[in-house]
Each structure stands twice: as structure tokens, then as C-alpha cells.
Amino acid sequence: MALTKQKIGADYDEALRVIAPMFGLREMASPIPRFELADSDMPADAAYQLIHDELQLDGTPVLNLASFVTTWMEPQADKLCIEVAGKNFIDQEEYPATNKIEQRCISIIADLFHATAEGERAIGTSTIGSSEAIHLCGLAMKRNWINRQAAKGADTSRPNLVMSAAVHVTWEKFCRYFDVECRERPLAEGRYVIDPEDAMAACDENTIGVVGILGTTYTGHFEPIKDLNDALVALNDRTGWQIALHVDAASGGFVAPFAYPDLEWDFRLPSVRSINVSGHKYGLVYPGVGWAIWREAGDLPQELIFHDSYLGNDQSTFDLNFSKPSASIIGQYYNFVRLGRAGYTAVMSNLLETYGFLDETVHSRGRCEVLSESGNLPVLCVRLTPDLQASAHDVAHHLRQRGWIVPAYSMPPAVEDMTVLRCVVREGFSRDLGDQLLEALNDVIRELEKNPPARPKPRRRSKQRVC
Ligand SMILES: Cc1ncc(COP(=O)(O)O)c(C=O)c1O
16 A cells, blocks of 8 residues: 555654655755754664765775875774773773773883883873874973073074975974974985985074974885984084984884884984874874874973863873874774784785885886885885876876875975875785776876877976875
8 A cells, every 4th residue: 555645644754754765765855954953853864874875975995095094993993992982081080991001002102112111101192193293292392492491591482393395284383383483404306305414404502303204295205313313413412402303203103113123213212302103004093093202201391291180180181182082092002902013013014015016016017107115114106207198197087087096296395396196005905906006007097198188287386285
């Protein structure tokens, strides 16, 4: 018997809600207000379906080779993350076990980075990502410098920070938000990292620190941290300036300890006073978790640590925001317990092998020049050979039509005329997918050779946001 309005009258809508198939519901046929709150409610399943379907318009995370951020975790980790979804991390008094787990993660990371342990407590904090950690480490460097200058009766009004032009935009933000002069040193054709000598020449008595990047966002290269350290030791000895070295190990911090354990880039070097690392990159955790670690207590000025008791006992914090989720911290601990050194080493070695395969194959096909190099992050960065009548942006656009998300962007100042494509090889990207990516790249290049774009689209030349 067909259900009709005439037969059941005023209860028609309600009856339809209960028995109608999902796409028989009126919510599926009428627009939902997008920019103001609807007057009425809707069934939970319908709300879920509508939002779930709209999200299909996003790219596929596993094919998103633009991002360094984890897109896959084990189902047991998913389960734990959902279990703690309702726990606000800041409620330390209410969730003491979560708090202890954060402290354990800090100790594990500090140990991986060869920090000197302070009794039982390593010096560090979880953050939302490397960006927050960078702001915190930058603030600590600035405050330490102010304290040193004030003790000498010297000027404290013009702090500066020295770094390469390959820095992530967060460093520029830090400098602008916290009134620090940003001294970016240019790259050069064939050198996509900082030049230590040039960096030292940019330092003076107002330099709060020098930043070295363990895995640049642009090409994945490790900056020469040991050379920066040695140069800074010599400079500080000569001038008495005490300039700190900070390592932005957003990506490399969870690659180097496992893939290159003998590489000296961390607290083994005396000038390294603080390190940031993203748990949600090669720490293999969903977004958002990062870590800020200091060499020793004296590197984190006490006046930056806040004590409050809103939530019960006295708790001390150094962060930019108050409430935050617990899930990624628990996810990080899951990985530490589950993987141990052996598991992380196995993952990193597979990723580097896949990188090696991509590098070799792309190089041998001759249409791209590989700028990235093995011995660094498993990140493939290429530029097209000049004889191809198409731009990197055209290639990225055509790959996107096939589902692959591969960013094209200009390099930083001094080499900004170079436009490159980048693929981040991260967990979830298998050798098999690598094969398929190369096949797609080959097809796209052949297609563009046959039908070159009428005119390459003009692109912005100023520094782009690369993430
Ligand atoms: C070198 C570097 N530093 C900092 C960041 C910012 O990290 P997050 O996304 O964890 O805030 C990134 C992000 O890609 C990065 O590559």
C-alpha cells in the first residue's frame, strides 16, 4: 500500500521520518541553511549522511602527497583516540593518567634527542603542532636574551633571529607577532639550505638565536646543524654573546633518530638549546600534536611558566592556548609503546626505500631534475626540464584530475624563479602507490608534450605559503 498524504493526513511528515529510506527524507530534497542556524532539528542519521557526503568533495588523504601530516593509524590507535575524545587535556587534576602519559612522551622524546635529564623530568611540553612549539621556543630564546642584556644594562629593544629563507612561514609569524627582526639568509642555485658562514655574518649582540632546519619544507634537505653548531661555538667564544641554536625538527625529528642515528643534530651539540618536532608528521600521529623540548631547565625562563589552580591543584603550563584535545597525545604514546625503536626504524627505512625508488625512476626518465637528495627526509622534490612546454603547475593540475595531490610552488627568495613539485613519502604511501604515481606522472607529461598548454599561466612570484 503506497504511503500518501491523503491516507495519513497530518502525521504524514512524522511517519515519513520513521519509515522512509534515507534519501526519501525531506532533508535530502530541500536546501539546508549554510550560514545561519536552521530553525528545526533533523534526524541524526540524516545529519551524518549530509555531512559525510559533502566531505567526499575533499581530496583523498592517502593521495595527498602535499602534506607531511599523518593520514593513517592502526585501528587500535583509532579506538584509543575515540575513547579519550571527551577529555580536555588541560584538566590535569581530573585526568592525571593522561597527564602522566604526556610526561612520559616528553621523556621519551628528550631521550631520543639526547637531552640531559633533569632528575626524572625532562624539560618540554606537548603542543598543537610544531607551530605552537616554535612560538614557545622562540619566546624562550627572546626572554633569555632580554635577561642577559638587562643584566649587562644593554639595550633590549631590537632582538633579531637568524635563519635561512627556506624556513616555514611559522618563523616569519613568530617574528612578526613577537617583535623580533627576521634575518632570513638567501639560498642559492644548487644550495637549498643555510650557509653557516653567511649565517654567522648575520649575527650580532642582538641575535636571540639561529635556527637550523632538520628537513626543510621546500626540498626536505637537512640543514648543516653540526656546522652551524661549530660556527656558533667559535662565535660565542670570541664575542661572549651566548647565541642559542634552535633546531626546527618538525619533520626530521622522528626520521633522523631512527634512519640516521649517527647524525649529530640534537642535544649532543652544545649550542642546541631547544628543538621542536611534530608528532603528527613522522611521529606517525593524526593532527594535532607537536613537542617543544629544551636542553635543560635554565633554557626555559621561569617567568614564562604560568601557575594556576582553576581546575583544582596548582598546575604549571607554558602554552599559547588553554584547552586542547588529549587524543593525539594518547596516539603518540600508543605509537611509542607499540613501535618502539624497532618499529619506527622499520617504518622509516621503508619510506626511505620508497623515496629511493621514486628518485631513481624519475631521474632515469629524464623529464624532471631531482632537487631532493637521499640522506635527508623521504621527500621527492623535482623541477621540470626546460624543454617541456608546460609548467609544474600544469603538471600538478593534471595530476589532481587523476586524484593525486602534488603541490607545485616557487622556491624561496634568491631562487624564486624555480618552480618545483613535491611528493612527501609518509606512512600509508606504499611502493605500489609509488608505482602508480609515476605512471600517472608519465601519462601527464606525455599528454602535455602532445598538447602543450596554449600559454603557461602566469604565477605569483612572491614567497608562497608552503606547508
Ligand atoms: C620545517 C617546518 N617547520 C614547521 C612546520 C609547522 O609544523 P606544524 O604543521 O606541525 O605546525 C612545518 C610544517 O610543515 C615544517 O615543515
